[in-house]
Amino acid sequence: MDGTKKLNLHGFNNLTKSLSFSLYDISWAKSDTHRNDYLKYIDQQYNADRLTNILREVVEIIDANILNIARQDYEPQGASVTMLISERTQTIAAHLDKSHICVHTYPESHPHNGISTFRADIEVSTCGIISPLKALNFLIHSFDSDVVTLDYRVRGFTRDIRGAKHYIDHDISSIQNFVSEDVHNRYEMVDVNVYQENIFHTKMMLKELNIQRHVFGLGVGSLSQFEQNQAKQMLSKEIKEIFYGRNLD
Incomplete structure (x- = not known):
């Protein structure tokens, strides 16, 4: 990972690095039938098999090994996948068995206005020198x-050969530092960081x-101009409410 400090450690790197996502896809469906079809589509598109394949790719990107996989599709909607992973280059894997990747999905729909929302929660939590930030752009592009x-936190500390504690082993001022240019071009971004707590x-x-x-x-062509404007207004409001984390009147 860019900015990683080369530390001469006493024992293992005990830092835990956790990268968490909540990714939202918002759609508008005109009828109850279309809303039900949307939920079915999402369930097929992001079932446990597909999510497992996405997480396998994450494991490759961060250069880790899969130790165990647990996955489940739910009724009526949703899926979960959890992987226990270890660092490939670490000879004592038991220390890194605490590393894991998990994803949970939450499809839902508004009971009245046609808005349907799909949320995927993902966490990549690693111990040692494995960096979850390496998988940042791949996961954004996968949904x-x-x-x-996005939340990123470094927990705990590790000691160098002099016995001094280090609470982080790489340079970071924002998650945005690791976001690719094409993602920057597509999204507005706002940071809320607590630097002293990493x-x-x-x-x-x-x-x-x-x-x-x-x-x-x-198709949009099958909607009247009034319906198009109405749908766009509702979608825009839904997206802003989720982004700001509050209901907008």
Whole structure:
């Protein structure tokens, strides 16, 4: 990872690095049938098998080994996958068995206005020198998200050969430092960081609302101009409410 400090350690690197995502996809469906079809589509698109494949790729990107996989599809909707992982280059794997990757999905729909939302929560938690930030852009690209909230935290400490404690082993001022240029171009981003605690939080919201991409089950051409404007207004409000974390009147 860029900015990693080369420390001569006494024993293991005991730092825990956790990268957490909440990724939201928002759609508008005109009828109850279309809303039900949306939930079915999401369940098929992001079932346990597909999520497992995404997490396998994450393991490759961060150069780790899979020790165990647990996965489950739920009724009526949703799926979960958890992987226990270890560092490939670490000879004593038991120390790193505490590293894991997990994903949970939450499809839902508004009971009245046609808005349907899919949320995926992902956590990549690693011990030692494995960096979850290496998988940041891959995971953002793996989901068609309108809003993304990111949390990165480094916990604990590790000691160098002199016995001094180190509470972080790499340079970081923002999660945005590790976001690719194309992602920067697509999203507005805001940081809420607590530097003294090694806690970093970034919120991302899609810059441009493409009504065609957000209408499910119908082409925009089949909607009247009034319906298009209404759908766009509701979608925009939903995206902003999720981004700001509060209901907007």
